[in-house]
Amino acid sequence: TQLLEQSPQFLSIQEGENLTVYCNSSSVFSSLQWYRQEPGEGPVLLVTVVTGGEVKKLKRLTFQFGDARKDSSLHITAAQPGDTGLYLCAGEGAGSYQLTFGKGTKLSVIP
Amino acid sequence: NAGVTQTPKFQVLKTGQSMTLQCAQDMNHNSMYWYRQDPGMGLRLIYYSASEGTTDKGEVPNGYNVSRLNKREFSLRLESAAPSQTSVYFCASSDGLARTDTQYFGPGTRLTVL
Numbered sequence: 001t002q003l004l005e006q007s008p009q010f011l012s013i014q015e016g017e018n019l020t021v022y023c024n025s026s027s028v029f030s031s032l033q034w035y036r037q038e039p040g041e042g043p044v045l046l047v048t049v050v051t052g053g054e055v056k057k058l059k060r061l062t063f064q065f066g067d068a069r070k071d072s073s074l075h076i077t078a079a080q081p082g083d084t085g086l087y088l089c090a091g092e093g094a095g096s097y098q099l100t101f102g103k104g105t106k107l108s109v110i111p
Numbered sequence: 112n113a114g115v116t117q118t119p120k121f122q123v124l125k126t127g128q129s130m131t132l133q134c135a136q137d138m139n140h141n142s143m144y145w146y147r148q149d150p151g152m153g154l155r156l157i158y159y160s161a162s163e164g165t166t167d168k169g170e171v172p173n174g175y176n177v178s179r180l181n182k183r184e185f186s187l188r189l190e191s192a193a194p195s196q197t198s199v200y201f202c203a204s205s206d207g208l209a210r211t212d213t214q215y216f217g218p219g220t221r222l223t224v225l
Contacts, residue, residue, distance in 0.1 A: 004153075030210060031210040040218070040219075041218055041219070042115070042201050042203070042216025042217050042218055042219055043154070043201075043216050044216070045213050045214065045215075048210065048211060048213075050210060050211075088153065088154070090154075092210050097159070097161070097208040098156050098159070098169060098170065099154075099156065099214075101153040101154040101155070102153055103151060103152065103153040104153060
């Protein structure tokens, strides 16, 4: 079974601060996705990364896939209250259509 | 477009009761999925349907059955509910199974089994 460990589990920061959350595994993934989930709703896809070393930017969010395709990070610049939510990473293993989800990082941005 | 809809939103069952969770999508997607989300466990795949007429087991299929009724609808049935099945259940759909095919999630069904 492939496992994805996310850290930190909880993060509470002030508006305007920068933050990074991590998604790590001992397994290689053919692709990795990041989702944001708000209370009472389903996850919403933010980005998919497929190439080792790939960096993608989505406004103030920067996503990086590790060179060995075993880890990923999400960096948020100048966090805003609207960034509050549960951030989930999910990996697709080689030869598998199934996504393995991490347990998530719960982010609170305080105005 | 409504996207992915799920009914009911909330349900309380007694141990041993049965029920069916309904899911429908209006995006003409080929693939559909059922996940459960438990505190401290993340989302885990129960069953998926790559296309109309096919279903396959995911990571945690025991105690569940599914039916891909048509291209739009994918239902999840609990034949004899157990307290361990207390969870939030999410249905999702995607155009296909390729890594670049985005999965769109419904709002979830919150199930409590007493």
